[in-house]
Amino acid sequence: QVQLVESGGGLVQPGGSLRLSCAASGFTFSSAVMNWYRQAPGKERELVAGITNTGGITTYTDSVKGRFTISRDNAKNTMYLQMNSLKPADTAVYYCNSPGFNLWGQGTQVTVSS
Numbered sequence: 001q002v003q004l005v006e007s008g009g010g011l012v013q014p015g016g017s018l019r020l021s022c023a024a025s026g027f028t029f030s031s032a033v034m035n036w037y038r039q040a041p042g043k044e045r046e047l048v049a050g051i052t053n054t055g056g057i058t059t060y061t062d063s064v065k066g067r068f069t070i071s072r073d074n075a076k077n078t079m080y081l082q083m084n085s086l087k088p089a090d091t092a093v094y095y096c097n098s099p100g101f102n103l104w105g106q107g108t109q110v111t112v113s114s
Helices: none
Strands: 003-007 008-012 019-027 036-040 047-051 058-060 070-071 077-085 092-098 109-112
Touching: 003 092, 019 036, 019 092, 019 109, 036 077, 047 070, 047 077, 058 070
Parallel strands: 008 109
Antiparallel strands: 003 019, 019 077, 036 047, 036 092, 047 058, 070 077, 092 109
């Protein structure tokens, strides 16, 4: 079955950390550029970070630079998003995406609140 499944979301206090995972199946993950998006209530979905198929190039939206790290393990068909120094503004549903295979996960909720 071709799918992306996110996990690792939850409730965290400001300044805390979370690591999101995106497990891929049913396609050649090692050849796929992958992205993390997020969508906050009442806002459009925005691109948070991207990574090339080998992991050699990563990109970030300005608001998360220096706090978030995208990575991948092609042997495990899994992508990660390490999120540190979380802020209430990071509260959103986070989605993983494979643009080349036109795939989206179901999303995982991240809530940053005291």
